[in-house]
Amino acid sequence: MDEIIAAGGTPNGRNEREAQRAQANREELIERLGRAIRQDGRVEPIRGLRFFRLSAPTDMVHGRTDTAFCVIAQGSKEVLLGDDRYRYDPAHYLLTTVELPVVSQVVEASPERPYLSLRLDLDPVLVGSVMVEVGHATPRRRTDVRAIDVSPLEANLLDAVVRLVRLMDSPAEARVLAPGIAREIVYRLLVGEQGDRLRHVAILGGQSHRIARAIEQLRNEFDRPLRIEDIAHELGMSVSAFHHHFKAVTAMSPLQFQKQLRLQEARRLLLVQGLDAASAGYRVGYDDASHFNREYKRQFGLPPMRDVERLRETAAARPN
Known part of the structure; x- marks a missing residue:
């Protein structure tokens, strides 16, 4: 038994390695987004993927959501939908599943530590295709169908995000490989905490x-x-x-x-x-x-x- 534990590693050891990997990925994401967008604003290196940078907190901004996956590398942001308030940061992701009018505000940003984030649009056709492959074409249980929610950004999902951003250094590689990583991200969202919401609201389910x-x-x-x-x-x-x-x-x-x-x-x-x-x-x-x-x-x-x-x-x- 001792030999088996030594070969596989203790749970504490695995957790520590996961934490170290996540921290390294967060640091790399900050560095790469900071290089990709050096001034306040946004860029779209490939269609459907946007990078954002701000050097100061913002006032409330009125806008619209779409079906998208949003990750913050540095800073934090709040989004208001009706009377509900959602806050996310580098440890959490935001998933929006319907186009809606919302109010948002960047709450943590400075010239020394600018707000850095990315947004990946989620193609409903791609989501439906991955749903079929996963084998859960309909939600597995009754769930909240709210069009916005925030969840912890787990290590494997963060790893896929970093690999997608790395590709932006090579446009030729990005054209070939980015669709595969986007597919992986959709898969990890579908099998993750918000998977049933994505099935319900973006594709099928209930009303x-x-x-x-x-x-x-x-x-x-x-x-x-x-x-x-x-x-x-x-x-x-x-x-x-x-x-x-x-x-x-x-x-x-x-x-x-x-x-x-x-x-x-x-x-x-x-x-x-x-x-x-x-x-x-x-x-x-x-x-x-x-x-x-x-x-x-x-x-x-x-x-x-x-x-x-x-x-x-x-x-x-x-x-x-």
């Missing part, structure tokens, strides 16, 4: 595929009056069931979801196209300018034109 259709419809028609009864009927669901499952996935009611989409688009119109507040509000579905101004201030903290002025001043103050 999630119906909610994905509703989300797509709301995104395309956010400027039109919201008719819950019609959407529920088209999906073959009762109104109460639709509300319940929609909030289970998005952490918002359909009305709150539509409001987020409207206000984000209005902000874009104000900032990019230079529309006045009344015109932007009308364009996204608000007939009452006063109502639009109140909703906008509640969402972004300032009335429309003052908010846009602040955004432009902040952009002008950033170093090139």
Whole structure:
């Protein structure tokens, strides 16, 4: 028995080696991302893979999620979905499985220790293919179908991430080998803590595929009056069931979801196209300018034109 233990190593010894490997991988990931993106901003070395760098914490930023796997090498970030708050760091990964309006904030970053992260888009076709190979085409148990969650970044998953980033030093190798490593990452996500969520929301399971259709419809028609009864009927669901499952996935009611989409688009119109507040509000579905101004201030903290002025001043103050 003693010889067997000596040959295989003690559990404590294996755990120590795993910890050392993970630490080495984290240090390598910091070094490689730091070389790949030397100034604040983002780069996309290959399609679907993005690197990010920031030298200071940010204010709350309104944006949208997609089906993606996100890892932080250095620093930390918070993402808000409805009333739920998710924080992740180098020891955890974030998995998003539906395109949703969210609010995010980098909370740890400095010039000496910049925030460094990466995001890998997850192709639903690839996820479905790996699901079939894994042998679990449907979720193995009932699970939370929330579109965002955070889990510990285990050593083998981190190792695959580092190998993917290494390939960016050689574009020729990346074209050939990166798809295989992306497939491995999907596999490790499917067999890991969030595997059932990925099956439920991204591909199959429960009512999630119906909610994905509703989300797509709301995104395309956010400027039109919201008719819950019609959407529920088209999906073959009762109104109460639709509300319940929609909030289970998005952490918002359909009305709150539509409001987020409207206000984000209005902000874009104000900032990019230079529309006045009344015109932007009308364009996204608000007939009452006063109502639009109140909703906008509640969402972004300032009335429309003052908010846009602040955004432009902040952009002008950033170093090139």
